[in-house]
Amino acid sequence: MKILDFLFYLFLCLIVGIALFVYDLHSDLYFPATFIDDSVSYEVYEKDILEVPFEHIQSVDITKLNESNYLISCFEGDTQKDSNLYGILFSPNKYSIQTYDNKWQNIAVNTEVWGNLRILATQDMLLSKIKQKIYSFSAPILQQDKETLYLFLNARNLAHLATSRIHIFRTNLHDVLKYLQDSHITHSSLKELQMIKEENKPPEFDFYGRVLLGSLANLNYFLSTKILEVYRDIYNENFILPLYAKFYEYINFFGIFDSNFKLQEVIKPHNNSHLYKPIIAKVPQGHISEMNKYTSTMNNSRSCLALYHNAQIHKEHSANLHFQTCEINNGIFEFQPLKISHNIENIGDLSLATFGKYVILVYTNVTHSMLQLAIWNGEDFITIQQIEKNQKSEFISPNIIVHGLHAYIVYADKQQQKVMVVTLNEQYIDNLMSSHNMR
DSSP states (O other): OHHHHHHHHHHHHHHHHHHHHHHHHHSOSSSOOOOOOTTOOSOOEEEEEEEOSOSOEEEEEEEEEETTEEEEEEEEEETTEEEEEEEEEEOOSSEEEEOTTSOEEEEOOOOOOBOOOEEEEEHHHHHTTOSSOOOEEEEEEEEEETTEEEEEEEEEOSSSSOOEEEEEEEEEHHHHHHHHHOTTOOOOOGGGGGGSOGGGSOOOOEEEEEOOOTTSSSSSEEEOSOOEEEEEETTEEEEEEEEEEESSSEEEEEEEEETTOOEEEEEOOOOOTTEEEEEEEEEOTTOOOGGGGTSOTTOOOEEEEEEEEESOTTSTTTTSOEEEEEEEETTEEEEOOOEEOSSOOSEEEEEEEEETTEEEEEEEETTSOEEEEEEEOSSSEEEEEEEEEOTTOOEEEEEEEEETTEEEEEEEETTTTEEEEEEEEHHHHHHHHHHTTOO
């Protein structure tokens, strides 16, 4: 009898070992699993507003400096003068930290949400770092990686020709944080640096290099939105850059780069020449999606979702959201056919993020008078809340950043000269979906 018991447990262990091996074999090499904490039972929805002292806000961006501090950048662009990049420290009243056992804990201690607006860089300062003729910069995107803060800029090479390349600058993350937290700085203008102590000068962004894509699009290409952090293994971190090129027609592609931003792979998701400004995000494991129709039930690899703008704004359904479901099997991307959303139309600016068990979308309408929140339901996006609506406003450049139990949505009101941040948690979305009978 003891021998039979021993053989039974040995057989059981063997089956479990094989199952774990098969799961690991089919696990995605890019997207890590997302830990979801179900312990939070209260909802969070807060809005913080900052007035800025300049009129020409072209875009805003947000990146995490540490668990309790975020850098919000404001790009001031004017055709009559040089462009400036400003930064301000945002310390949310509610944030979360990860404990030693990998669980998220809520913290609410920050009393001063906004820091002081500082100038981070001018166009002249950045041009001085490049030994090349650049006409103008646009669409700055900040990306934090370990101890380094990267600045990505679409750089236009010639004044009258649409030639653009992506330039990368970098600086020390701790120097930026120290500069933004320094209470002794009284002037933000670089023209008044002689009145600021030497140690209080803005940290310099050194030129790191250009994004090189081989022969595909080295003449005219653009970075469309935030970079997606991914990895192949614990030793080799990677980034996905959503890119598009403009020749006679548009070409969308996703470039996979290593931690030194060296090109590893270029993925072309479709052949529609009228779509541009691609965005990509992962779909949380266990989410019911269209990919279930195309994949085996034994395949546990990650699903993803890509969105696009349409350049043909005067044709039927042209302003509707276009999307593709996708999957990564052992590092190989598989994109399904393009679809047109039946629920999200009349779109302007977009931002997409994975938030716990949800994929959330924030978008403006074409006239930028409205900002809305939508959720991916596995087949399409469904709008669940109107965040802003004002015919006298121009809401631009929404961006979502997620950390722990909270998501932070930053956007600007170009007409009112304001920057806003909305803080929310999963429970708030749960309650919204319950009220819409969508769960």
